[in-house]
Amino acid sequence: MKRHAFLFSFGMVFIVFQACEHFEPVAPAENALLDGPVEGLSPAENIRFLKGDVAFNDDVFTASNGLGPLFVATTCGTCHPGDGKGHPFTTLTRFGQYDGTGNQYAHLGGPQLQHRALPGFAPEVLPDNVGFSKLTPPANTGLGFLDAVRDADIMAWADPNDNDGDGISGVPNWIVMKEYITARDGTIEHEGKYIGRFGKKAAAYDLHQQTAQAYNEDIGITSTYEPMDTHSGLLIDPEITDQTIHDVVFYLKTLKAPIPRAAHRDEIISGKAVFEQIGCAKCHRSEMKTGDSPIAAIANKTFHPYTDLLLHDMGADLDDGYTEGSATTSEWRTPALWGLGLSKFSQGGDYFLLHDGRAKSIDEAILWHGGEAANARAQYKSLTSTEKNKLIQFLESL
Amino acid sequence: MKKMYMISIMVLLSFTTIAQIDATLLKRVTQDTVAMKLNMDAVYNRPFLTMAKIPVALGGYVEANWQHLGTDGISEGHQFQMRRLTLFVASSIYKRIKFLSEIEFEDGTKEINIEFASVDIEFHPLFNLRGGIVMNPIGSFNQNHDGPKWEFIDRPISATQMLPATWSNVGFGVFGKLYRKEWVYAYEMYLTNGFDDQIVSNEENKTFLPASKKNPDRFEESFNGVPLVTAKVALGKRQVGEVGVSYMGGVYNKFQDDGLVIDKKRRVHVFALDFSTTLPFLSTWLNAEAAWVKVDVPNTYSQHYGRNQMGAFVDLVQPVFKGTVFGFERSVLNVALRTEYVDWNKSRFEETGTHIREDVLAVVPGLSWRPTAQTVIRLNYRYQWQTDLFGNPASKTAGFQIGFSSYF
Known part of the structure; x- marks a missing residue:
């Protein structure tokens, strides 16, 4: 009996120690995830990536470490779960600007509505009769690649006067650069303004500005870059270190680009052909190249974001009556389509597409297109159901 | 005000008691810790x-x-953990x-905590006064949490992460038992003292009652000056088991400071139901607790912090061999x-009307060997699904645990 017990006990422990990893959940396929670093980071860069990852996804803000008192979200990761698109729970509302003359409602909390507040404080409410846009938080993946595209390339894709006569006239959003931003090499200046490329209206010059503003306007966290408390309007001490901002910027820059799935399948190849045939690719450019970058893993790389980083007039249906920079109220920056098929896995199983999440399917999102995209929408409508299905399969594979 | 009178009366009564030595604690006593008693x-x-x-x-x-x-293909590798060392000191001050x-x-x-430090004065089996640091009798696990009594290495999530076991506070109270044949009432x-506003403002980013344990001043x-009320009734029958119903509630926020009103009074209510039988x-021993x-979370605060939570665990333990092993x-x-489950946020999103998820489900099969009633060696396999606020695909955590727990 003693021998059997010993053998049984020893055997159990041996099996558990030797085979434990085989009883643990396997990692999801790499192309099924949006988060994770770009390939080729050095060990030192991996360490910085991890620091930024913790700050972005794990740092929770409360009253004791600076949250609010007015806010929209309590962590960065809440708006970008799994580094994907956000859920309507964290939809941002921006208001009070109709043209390039600036925000007319800054005294009433513009440009961003902080509709949540710490206990004891009253959240902001939207002023009466003001133009506003609701903005679904975008996915973060591949942002470093977009950041490293040369201004000259963006200008080359612009066609403000529609010289090629295709009905599409992409233009950059010319914005005033924040004083704390260091311009990229080769940046292009136009009447004291610079090309914005991040945000639904392309109103942020780079990820540094985007990050510092998001901490401030979304979470109510001041920094040396954005020192104004959104509740009192006073300049107050930083509630986050410069190092944390830099770590998060590095994290965002080094998140991998989404990896397409099943790109070799016939339906996907056919769907891509339809995508190009009906003119989607004129704005949703499939291929770009980065310029030089201090991060070797993203320098001089060809990538496939399906955007042109330019503003396009999307018609009256998508005109909310709000804008930023030199964009008009009906102009939106072409959103990158990479990772589109994985959106619902960060949005709770449903699609919330377009700038404000109004479209519950890819089909619906296409049908909302107007303005410069009216022709592409008309061609989409004329497709057979098989062709539409292939197109949507292609978009979901990105 | 009524509560203050009660506290005063209890304190005054404690001064009138005459002390004698309780002889039972002078003996060397080794109790059978798996025998059924009330929690x-x-x-x-x-x-x-x-x-x-x-x-x-x-x-x-x-x-x-x-x-x-x-978790999802990423492991922290081999971890050796000294979960806890607990020391008891008991004394018979007088009869x-x-x-x-x-x-x-x-x-x-x-973490070093005084989990319990109280004086019990028996006036009558039905009326005992207890004062000091007491364990609030919410559910069964908080009262009956000693490691060697359990066949699982991890403590139940619903009892330790949703309910804040082990949850002790400074205070006073009364307890009693009544035996009638095979029944115990x-x-x-x-x-x-009670909770604080960390339960809705914490690093967990969810309503989290254990966050109040981080308050170093709570003893x-x-x-906020408002007592936390904890009450429990239990019913036991020999050969059948025990069922308990408990409530804990009070104001958790600071509603005034230095005489100035800074918020309205916001309350927390906890209900628990526990049951055990052989x-x-x-x-087969069956032990279950639901809570x-x-x-009261402000409407204008983040929906991260749920207004309603629910959690439960059910343990089944089946002896399969009794006898001599290795000379024991x-x-x-x-x-x-x-099997355990916690729904951290049972509300619906205001924006979509859909359920807020943020839940965890775990299944833990295991083997345990008790060479004596006071010592247990355990092998557990945990498989856990954790879903975020939005209901995105659950992260899966699984793996083996081997450990021991023993009284000394």
Whole structure:
């Protein structure tokens, strides 16, 4: 009996120690995830990536470490779960600007509505009769690649006067650069303004500005870059270190680009052909190249974001009556389509597409297109159901 | 005001008691810790050692384990953990006056807590006064949490992460028991210091009652001056089991400071139902606890912090062998299964009307071997699904744990 017990006990422990990893959940396929670093980071860069990852996804803000008192979200990761698109729970509302003359409602909390507040404080409410846009938080993946595209390339894709006569006239959003931003090499200046490329209206010059503003306007966290408390309007001490901002910027820059799935399948190849045939690719450019970058893993790389980083007039249906920079109220920056098929896995199983999440399917999102995209929408409508299905399969594979 | 009168009366009564030595604690007592008693007896249902004729008994338990867990393909590798070392000191001050304390070192010395330090004065079996640091009798696990009594290495999530076990506070209260043939009727009621606003403002980013344990001042002063009420009634029958119903509630926020109103009073309510029995013929032990938490969270605050939570666990333990193993004549081998679930946020999103998820489900099969009733060696396999606020695909965690827990 003693021998059997010993053998049984020893055997159990041996099996558990030797085979434990085989009883643990396997990692999801790499192309099924949006988060994770770009390939080729050095060990030192991996360490910085991890620091930024913790700050972005794990740092929770409360009253004791600076949250609010007015806010929209309590962590960065809440708006970008799994580094994907956000859920309507964290939809941002921006208001009070109709043209390039600036925000007319800054005294009433513009440009961003902080509709949540710490206990004891009253959240902001939207002023009466003001133009506003609701903005679904975008996915973060591949942002470093977009950041490293040369201004000259963006200008080359612009066609403000529609010289090629295709009905599409992409233009950059010319914005005033924040004083704390260091311009990229080769940046292009136009009447004291610079090309914005991040945000639904392309109103942020780079990820540094985007990050510092998001901490401030979304979470109510001041920094040396954005020192104004959104509740009192006073300049107050930083509630986050410069190092944390830099770590998060590095994290965002080094998140991998989404990896397409099943790109070799016939339906996907056919769907891509339809995508190009009906003119989607004129704005949703499939291929770009980065310029030089201090991060070797993203320098001089060809990538496939399906955007042109330019503003396009999307018609009256998508005109909310709000804008930023030199964009008009009906102009939106072409959103990158990479990772589109994985959106619902960060949005709770449903699609919330377009700038404000109004479209519950890819089909619906296409049908909302107007303005410069009216022709592409008309061609989409004329497709057979098989062709539409292939197109949507292609978009979901990105 | 009524509560203040009650506290004053209890304190005054305690001064009138005449002390004598309780002889029972002068004996070397080793109790059978797996024998069924009411959960409220757990603090005394432990093996103690006495030294010579000193009216002080000592005891304690230790828990350590190895584990190898992975989440979605990423593992922290082999982890060796000293979960806790707990020391008991009990003393018979006088006849029907007892003192018992429990000091716990968790994760080495990462957390050192006085979990229990109270004086019990028995006026009548139905009326005992307890004062000091008491364990609030919410559910069963908080009262009956000693590691060697359980077949699982991890404590139940619903009892330790949703309910804040082990949850102790400074306060006073009364308890009593009534025996009628095979039946036992019991009650407990305490007024103690309570929660603070960390339960809706914490690093967990969700309504999290255990966050109040981080308040270092909670044994010195109440956060808001309003007592936390905890009450429990339990019913037990020999050969059948025990069922308990408990409530804990009070104001958790600071509604005024220095005489100035800074918020309205916001309350937290906790309800728990516990049940345990040993099934006839098979001797299968079944132990279950379910709890519900309701918190008044401001409407304009983040929906991250849920207004309603629900959690439960069910343990099944089946002895499969009793006899001599390695020379331990009365050893017992058990197979066990725990199923546990917590929904951290039972509300709906205001924006979409859909359910807020943020839940966790775990299944933990295991083997345990008890060479004696006071010592258990455990092998557990945990598989856990954790879903975020939005209901995105669950992250999966699984792996083996091997460890022991023993009274000493």
